[in-house]
Amino acid sequence: MKFLDLIAQYKSIQREIDAAVKRVLDSGVFIGGTEVEEFEKEIAKFCSLKYAIGLNSGTDALYLSLKALGIKQGDEVITTPFTFIATAGTITNLGAKPVFVDIEPNSFNINPTKIEAAITKKTKAIVLVHLFGQMADMDKVMQIAKKHKLKVIEDAAQAIGARYKQRPAGTIGDCGCFSFFPSKNLAGFGDGGMVVTDNKELADRLRLLRNHGSSPKKKYLNLILGTNSRLDAIQAGILRTKLKHLEKWNKARAEKASYYSKNLKEAGDIKVPHIDPDKTHIFHQYTIRTKHRDNLQKYLAGKEIPSMVYYPLPLHLQPVFKYLGYKKGIFPKAERASREVLSLPIYPEISKSCQKEIIETILEFFKK
Numbered sequence: 001m002k003f004l005d006l007i008a009q010y011k012s013i014q015r016e017i018d019a020a021v022k023r024v025l026d027s028g029v030f031i032g033g034t035e036v037e038e039f040e041k042e043i044a045k046f047c048s049l050k051y052a053i054g055l056n057s058g059t060d061a062l063y064l065s066l067k068a069l070g071i072k073q074g075d076e077v078i079t080t081p082f083t084f085i086a087t088a089g090t091i092t093n094l095g096a097k098p099v100f101v102d103i104e105p106n107s108f109n110i111n112p113t114k115i116e117a118a119i120t121k122k123t124k125a126i127v128l129v130h131l132f133g134q135m136a137d138m139d140k141v142m143q144i145a146k147k148h149k150l151k152v153i154e155d156a157a158q159a160i161g162a163r164y165k166q167r168p169a170g171t172i173g174d175c176g177c178f179s180f181f182p183s184k185n186l187a188g189f190g191d192g193g194m195v196v197t198d199n200k201e202l203a204d205r206l207r208l209l210r211n212h213g214s215s216p217k218k219k220y221l222n223l224i225l226g227t228n229s230r231l232d233a234i235q236a237g238i239l240r241t242k243l244k245h246l247e248k249w250n251k252a253r254a255e256k257a258s259y260y261s262k263n264l265k266e267a268g269d270i271k272v273p274h275i276d277p278d279k280t281h282i283f284h285q286y287t288i289r290t291k292h293r294d295n296l297q298k299y300l301a302g303k304e305i306p307s308m309v310y311y312p313l314p315l316h317l318q319p320v321f322k323y324l325g326y327k328k329g330i331f332p333k334a335e336r337a338s339r340e341v342l343s344l345p346i347y348p349e350i351s352k353s354c355q356k357e358i359i360e361t362i363l364e365f366f367k368k
């Protein structure tokens, strides 16, 4: 059994993918170009926003949007400690300081009621994460941001296609950041990322930043200091093909999740994922909670069932952020989550028999 089967997805649409790859190879354009421009238009349309800027990773989507929004040395940026390192690492790489705020335990997302207490004169932005495929409480976050004039960056790397009150992830803050890393719901065969926004100035700046600040009008005229963070045409071609299937795949994940939940909700002390009524969940991860997490994971491994812990150590306790001075116990909800969460295999193609085996093994564990 696999935790994630990337080959199954390729096989299911192999002809379309192969045709897209051949189209790019035959075009002779491998970085940027029409393929990337068309993909950007399609993502902008998918999000009902004006601009989408293809980049070479989700990490760069975060880093460059923070940079384009003017975040710099000495600024503070509020974020969640229960996420992938890139969320806070990009803030730090700009010389700014990540300021963590504890999570809301049902959704694992930032707790908006704790944000205001963390705001200081230096606070410039909030980077929030829509963890595991369910969006954070955007209305409350936006209200606070508006009141304190803070920028809002949505880390939607795990949530492309998820909705909050009908609005897609990435479209409510100043900008939204997507990742097309091979394990994400919309996944390339390599690295890739994108920023979406309605802000033209921000979009123009990102287009400059991703290409060494080079003028789009005059070759070798560099307007600002940028970098190389362009999206490959071959990834764009593959992702355009996959985008057509995304809603169907997200729905399939939600159905697989609901099958797990129906059968696991009574097992031992398991807490199955909570879906807020005003949100859709696209189940980038299917994550349960139990006090017996470590033993359950070992038991599953003994039966050759893979599972993962996202995330075993919250960011405020990571060695890299030791200098920030956070002590153990300061964010009890995030710390408890890191001890209790377990993600089970989920992807659109996972078979019922696999799920059954996983469910039965978990039920068996709790009987013992």
Ligand SMILES: *Cc1c(COP(=O)(O)O)cnc(C)c1O
Pocket (backbone or CB within 6 Å): 057, 058, 059, 060, 083, 084, 086, 087, 129, 155, 157, 158, 178, 179, 180, 181, 191, 192, 193
């Ligand atoms: C995957 C991920 C990223 C980084 O994306 P890359 O494309 O791997 O750079 C950032 N934030 C979150 C929450 C992610 O899951």
